[in-house]
Amino acid sequence: MNxxxxxxxxxxxxxxxxxxxxxxxxxxxxxAQLSKIExxxxxxxxxxxxIIADILKASSDELMxxxxxxxxxxxxxxxxxxxxxxxxxxxKINLKKRKE
Amino acid sequence: MNxxxxxxxxxxxxxxxxxxxxxxxxxxxxxAQLSKIExxxxxxxxxxxxIIADILKASSDELMxxxxxxxxxxxxxxxxxxxxxxxxxxxKINLKKRKE
DNA sequence: GGTATATTAGCCAATATTAGACAAGTCAAT
DNA sequence: ATTGACTTGTCTAATATTGGCTAATATACC
Numbered sequence: 001m002n003x004x005x006x007x008x009x010x011x012x013x014x015x016x017x018x019x020x021x022x023x024x025x026x027x028x029x030x031x032a033q034l035s036k037i038e039x040x041x042x043x044x045x046x047x048x049x050x051i052i053a054d055i056l057k058a059s060s061d062e063l064m065x066x067x068x069x070x071x072x073x074x075x076x077x078x079x080x081x082x083x084x085x086x087x088x089x090x091x092k093i094n095l096k097k098r099k100e
Numbered sequence: 101m102n103x104x105x106x107x108x109x110x111x112x113x114x115x116x117x118x119x120x121x122x123x124x125x126x127x128x129x130x131x132a133q134l135s136k137i138e139x140x141x142x143x144x145x146x147x148x149x150x151i152i153a154d155i156l157k158a159s160s161d162e163l164m165x166x167x168x169x170x171x172x173x174x175x176x177x178x179x180x181x182x183x184x185x186x187x188x189x190x191x192k193i194n195l196k197k198r199k200e
Numbered sequence: 201g202g203t204a205t206a207t208t209a210g211c212c213a214a215t216a217t218t219a220g221a222c223a224a225g226t227c228a229a230t
Numbered sequence: 231a232t233t234g235a236c237t238t239g240t241c242t243a244a245t246a247t248t249g250g251c252t253a254a255t256a257t258a259c260c
Binding site: 004061064065066068069070071073075076077079081084085086088089090092093 | 104161164165166168169170171172173175176177179181182183184185186188189190192193194196
């Protein structure tokens with residue numbers, strides 16, 4: 001399991017019985033790129049998330065959450081202090097939210 | 101508050117009554133760079149964290165945690181789904197840890 | 201076996217991001 | 231006005247990421 005986002009969109013695509021070659025052009029990319037995105041070897045652009053959510057009839061928020069989570073995971077995945085770092089980051093986010 | 105790591109090392113440096121020009125060469129950089137790192141405008145290299153921890157007589161783990169947290173924060177700081185993403189990432193980390 | 205379709209891997213060029221080096225700047229103290 | 235500490239801006243070089251193409255692989259069907 002290397003990319004929760006990638007796995008999710010692959011699953012969704014398969015449920016819709018769509019091929020890479022059908023979906024890729026809607027995102028203005030070739031099938032090889034989309035394949036890599038599904039395998040977590042490439043990142044989908046942030047602004048394309050709503051588009052693919054629409055194509056795959058999925059929740060944009062859910063996909064965005066997975067997309068962000070993948071990036072957080074990439075930062076800490078090999079770190080023994082991963083959990084501590086996550087806690088600290090979370091605290092800072094919440095401080096920020098309170099101010100807004 | 102833009103970089104918890106930067107703020108921390110600045111504070112530590114001031115406690116030790118050290119100047120940028122004294123610390124920077126030990127990290128093989130110039131004062132301008134270190135200044136930027138303290139202000140969160142540049143990233144210290146991961147492998148330099150133990151070195152600066154040593155110079156500033158601080159806990160390498162603590163500094164590493166802040167350094168990682170800054171990077172997580174950078175990913176999600178403007179995201180409304182920040183907390184959800186953090187939860188998902190954390191879950192995945194814990195799954196991974198359990199496997200090891 | 202041979203063919204067709206879907207996906208993936210590998211490579212290279214283009215682009216974007218980050219770092220490093222240096223000069224010039226501010227600010228405070230004297 | 232000079233000095234010392236730090237900051238800012240800019241330019242270039244190094245690094246990383248992306249996009250696009252082509253070839254390889256896998257699977258199914260005849």
